[in-house]
Amino acid sequence: MKNFNKTVVSALFSGMLLLPSAIVPASEIPQHALAKINIDYQTFTLPNGLTTIVHTDHSVPNIYVGVWYKVGSKNEPEGKTGFAHLFEHLMFQQTIHRDVEYFLPFDKAGAVGMNGTTDQDRTNYYQTVPSNAIDLALWMESDRMGYLGPSITQDLLDEQRAVVKNEKRQGQLSPGAGIYERFLKNFYPKGHPYDHTTIGSMEDLENASLDDVKQWFNDAYGATNAVLVLSGDIDVESAKAKVSHYFSDVPAGKPMDKIDQWIPSLDHIQRDVIYDKVANISLSRVWPLPNSSAKDTTLMELVSRTLAGGKNTPLYDVLVDEKQLAVAVSANVSANDVNSIFSLDVTLKPNADPEQVEQIIDQTLQTFFKKGPEEDQLAAINLGGEISLLRSMESNEAIGSQLIQGMVHHNDPLFVNQQRKWISGADSDEVRKVAKRWLDKPYYEARLLPEPSTSAMTASVDRSKMPAVGEFNGKITMPPIHQAVLANGMKVVVAERHNLPLVDISMQFDTGSLVDQFYAPGTAAQAFGMLTTGTQEYDMGELAKKADSLGVGIVGGAGNQGSGVSWNSLSSTLDDAFALAAEVIRHPTYPQAELNKVIDNIDSSYDSYELEPMRSAAEVYNKAIWGAEHPFGQIVSREQAKQINRDTIKKFHDNEIGPNNATLYLVGDVTLAEATKLANKYFGDWDKVKPTPLPAITAAQGQVGKIILVDAPGAVQSSISVGHTVAAFDKDQAATQMLMDAALGQGFNSRLNMNLREDKGWAYGFGASIKNEPEGERVFTASGTVQTDKTAAAMSEIKREISEYISTKPQTEAELERDKSATVFSIPQGFTNNGAFMKTMINADLYHLPYQRIEGAAARLTEVTLAQSRELAKASYKPDALTWVIVGDLSKIETDIRALKLGPVEVWDVYGNKLR
Template sequence: MTTFGKPIVGAVLAVLLSCGASNLALAQARPELGQVRIPYETFTLPNGLTTLVYTDHTVPTIFVGVWYKVGSKDEPVGKTGFAHLFEHLMFQPTVNRPTEYFPPLEAVGATGINGSTTADYTNYFQTVPANALDRALWMEADRMGHLTDGMTQALLDEQRAVVKNEKRQNELGPGRSAEAQFLKGYYPAGHPYGHTTIGSMEDIDAATLEDVKAWFDAHYGASNAVLVLSGDIDVQTAREKTAFYFGGVRQGEPISRPDRWTPSFADIRRDIVYENLPAAVISRTWPLNNGSPRDNTMLQLAAKAMARGRGTPLHDALVENLKIADGVSAGVSESQLTSAFNLSVALKPGVTPEAANAAIDRELAKFFQTGPDRDRLEEIVTASDISLLQTMESSAAIGAWLASGAVTHDDPVYFLKQREWIGDVDAKAVTQLIQAALSRPYYELVQLPTPVPAAAPTGLADPTRMPDPSPADAAIAFPSVSEAVLANGLKIVVAHRPNLPIVSASLQFSTGSLAEDAYGRGTASRAFAMLTSGTRRYDAEQLKRQATRAGVNIAAAAQARESAVMWTMLSSRLDDGFSFASEVVRHPTYPQAEIDKALERVGPQFDAYERNPLQSAGPVYGRAIWGEDHPLGRIGTREDANAISRDEIQAFHDREIGPNNATLYLVGDITIDQAKALAQAHFGDWRRVTPTPVKERGAATATPGRIILVDAPGAAQTSLTVGELTTAFDADQAAAGDLADGILGAAFNSRLNMNLREEKGWTYGFTGGVADTPVGPRTFTASGTVETDRTADAMREVRREIADYVADRPATLEELERARTARMRALPSAFAGNAAFLSAITGAAAYGQPYDRAATSGARLAAVSLDQVQAVSRTTYDPTRLTWVVVGDLSRIEAPVRALNFGPVEVWDIYGHKVR
């Protein structure tokens, strides 16, 4: 929940909207970053539908979203979960559209088709090629006006089952008991926010077809909705098309609802709940009144300055100095009826809540006196501006901001108003605000670890017409790519995209876990992950603050064959960005103190892993596919994690990471000449290295065709993972393989997902596909969680679908065209930002392909024949060699799984050791 609102001045607002008020939202940024402009227009149809239009012709796509002013807060007693249930029903067929919502849009290349439900609103959205706008508008207007006309009991029962599976899946993880207790303890009886968005099983089961239709009639009228069109569209076209498609939709009745209701406490209230956690968590919540949105925005700044990582007072005191906590976070959650200031402290194992609370109280008292650090506030404001610029590459993000602002604040550009407020922040005023807000009584929820039961003794007994789109343009405007090489061997690749004043960079190294035999296990991962733990000039906290000042976001990761350091920077501060990256990459010191902190986290991390067996599905699957002795079959242990050696990490860095083993890729507002000059200045004197050759992965040693069972006592659902090693990557067959994957398991409307989710209602989702790799066999994997009592049935259906796909029921021409059309028409929207082009270029290089290979994706997809899809399917998927990893309650699923006779059955523990 991230929104709150103020009373709507109904009459005045209605006049402005009906007249089609034109707006140019302009926020004065901090001087060094310039201004941000969001031009938009708004108008209202006679039936009350408000429309927001933002024009950006950069990419030929349009974000289409409808925000309905109804959320879980509008649900009466006995009907909890209706708003969320309706989110699912809105994707079902209507009297005018016999198919589900996804296929017609996917067929025209739509992406990001989804919906969400909050306490305050429900929204539905998609991004479509500009030529397919009519179809998207027709479909949104159709479900707004006619959804329940064709609704049947069967459709209701189907989606009811899907929602219940979603609820069960959500409840698999820790924290659900705490959420329920918080809602019960924090909100007074009868408060609209006093129940979960997904609702109760009892209310969902009790929902009748008549109830659902009545809910639709009451809440889904045009006057209770906001339509947003953001992207390649002009206002006049938007007016004409909106009136044409939505003009006949019913207006709906006004909805009476609470406008403001802030909880209050005469004294501190404290509740205790037990959760499946390795250590206790203390959460405090102070109610905030929505009377001053500016004050709440300032409190959000105060929260970040108070407890947002190293260098903030509460983090440094509780985590770094007193060492009683593993993490501290604070923030303001904003909603329409009320808002709240939240403080959460995750304690170290063995620390009692009583001892921690005394320390928390002392540190809060200190903060009330001193207030936030001025430099810290300045850094937060700068970081917010940088984040805003990066996000503004997406018209979809801007459209979502506009709609959310209109619905929750009566102001589409409310986010720019907040930007003005924080740009004019005053540390003294913020101190006064937080003193007043956090000096009042609060609600505290203490989560304690569920006691671990003693080990069981051994030796006991066993217990109407849809618009067709105009011809689509699947072309990708790929930037030109230039290369250069420094004398020390560092290769530079630049794709010039001056759309926005930002640059994305990736320094790729030909090294990784397959080159660490001479070092300890996990050394490569640690060497890259800890680059920002300290350098010759800065410690970890100084690095973090230096990055903020320089406008740099940096991350690093090691994989099997390739590793990378990635960062983004402002084009106005390229020298700062290169300087910072050079310091991090070339001169890390890997301080022993930081390694010791990492070692302190090992125990709690493995405690959490051992408490939640469902987390073992991925690691166990890797071992089952590749084998215990294979590098890709390793499962990390406490012993491995505790065997961190600073000397080995430093040695790996010094021997494996160097300019002659690297390529620097840059995409954005930078030229090859600039890049070469900057690289020479900051990396030109970098010494060459003699890296360890990356060895081949080697053949798998595991036996295919087995079923591996892992016990998760009491699990509400079963985790199913199934797959096999398959053919090596073939560039000539990649397009056909991609489409074959989509038909079988990689898309929402794939055979596997439609069977298990839509037809059977056994899962919230079951998808899969082939994971490509440049060298050696690839891996086909499909996975999902299913109802426990349907475990064996689901396995039978998955195997049947795969077997049919390569034999009796191969891909059809209709499936191929649906998959092909969806992929081709979605191509332009997949390349809206620098990160997408950077990923495409580095990926092409890793596979030995031209940098601009993505530019010809449409042509390759268009050339794929049905025979090719069927042929590649037969060589990719083999139902006789499938390996299964099944994690669930073995007391309920083991016997039915064994009865399938799919192959040898073994029971393993979560570390991949055979139990029986």
């Protein structure tokens, strides 16, 4: 894949068993068998762990010397990217025993081919020296293996860091250079060893300290993590003596830990569209493969060559020759230790349609999955590889590279023989099957497009000041609303909107979790939440299928004082939708099997709750504010949660859910007459119930003025929830309260958020508001998470902001006007769909207000004065009666919090039980 194959192709085809550049016609394949190919070698390992491979060939007076370290960019921890490649450069610098750079002594000795490379899996160094220079080569290699660490100075580090940074910049010059980095980021999950480039990030390179670099050397470059190969004019006994002598003082170090295999999984096609200064459109697809030791990865090389390897391959023939849509087509396998990839690249001709090319690729792949390649193609590829291997045996460098590559990546110097066996034994059917196994699935695609042509324009914009906002004319007009009541007491409310053939429906009931005390904890939630698990007419699967066929979604949910079931429909299928919804609401069966799933999950849910104390913040805060005996302050225990049962749920349904307890709302393309007819047809014969009256909301009995701490060991942030109760909802003060809240804690520009997020940088976001309720006391809460070491300081800032807001620094006229404009101008934008009108109608009913109340919202907000807002703030906020709940690592925050002396401090567990 163009720009993606940074590690060359697999060991098989990048080493000695090379594929021919063109496929040999079957008629030209010699019938005689090739002589058996074998490479003689011996290995030995020193006591310090250095493994050495020796291949003897006295025909040429030279020796290939290679040292491969089993460390690459895959071994780099977060924040240390690019270290393996940086060391490729540092290893050529001076040591404490050598004051000249690495190349000079070799140049004088007549050595050739001196270099080093780094990829994801390994770093290698190599040179071919005259036989008489073997001692020099071994001294040099052992010297940097054993002594480079102590030799690195700040000057050497800075010098090579600058070189690498310029190498990175140079690599970014060519068009499309950023594709590879985007590919790694998007293709590999975070934490995968290959999720970053080998050259690393500029930030990590800049931050690399001398201590970091020395530690990396000590961890990665010991003898036990290296393999040495000597290939050429040397015998084993001489090699043993010389290697033992020169490497005897090299530390063993320790082997690098590694992930053996991690194949990325793509659930769907992932397409990345990139623009750059290129002339033609390029398409590049990538599929994940197993690691390089797998047979499938080797056979996928046959797929790449027979699918898009040049003329007489199907993709090349149709896209380049027949349709003339592309100028180049290729496929490649990039084989690596953790996972490999198969890539397919197409460069389009100008004006070619990429969608047409995509379709042809898909069609060609499907044909390949059915037919596979021709047998004579496979035979030609096998023959060409064998011939290439034979020719490579003339070179000590090629043989040495093949042996050490097999040893490092596969623990078998002649792993090439296993690959030859796989290649020679593969027939068309096997290649077809392996292609389908790995390519007939989702893939990652990069689509590189030319930047659009643009030109500068003549401008006359006045940038010295922003334009004034024009006169605001937005308003909300509720649709016509009509009501009726059925004989059984069900109320029907219709808001007509005939702009689209859509209808939203919600049946709301005057019941909720407040009556759980007469049943069992969680009964209301399960009674409404499990409505769609099965009915008298449909089991769960049949119900879902029926809903899908109508395009209807039915969902139920319970609140404290109100609960409901909502669905939607095309106006043309409204009758069928009502029939299905009536079946769900009136005849649920609450299957025991589905309830068992809920019960079976209770323990694991509570286990997670206990293991993640941060999740307890809201529960503990409610208990602290309301008190343990108040319905709003109770934390349901594991044992209480298990009290739920089918009989209790059915009893709740039969007692609490009925027509005389319900209001049916419809918004959309429907009239009251149509709605009433449907309501009577499907709910008219529904018998009345005797619902339990909702208990009155009693006053809070919580821990006023206390600080409650919950321990979350190891947490890097602390959760802060602080507040107190306020008076009941007053419709005449609602607009003032909204603007009063806005300046202190509602929205990005509020004082609390600007302080803790923007000014201090201690939090991602922090807010505060009064939560409205239709009955009883409400709660003012300021909440958010802050970094652990700033917990106490943040608490001081929060207390100060609230205190000053009602005293020395009250809300300003500028703040009021800013929030007033933002709120008034934005209200109409929220009323673009049926759901918005439905929600405001339901809320109006809940708060005993007219359905059209929203129409006057802008006027009420506009009329709020600064004096009114300041006065209400003084009456609402009580900085000296705050209840705090802090969840965090108490070993790091408790002492500082107690030192604040903001109130009595208690430590609770996640269930609100006092520990101390």
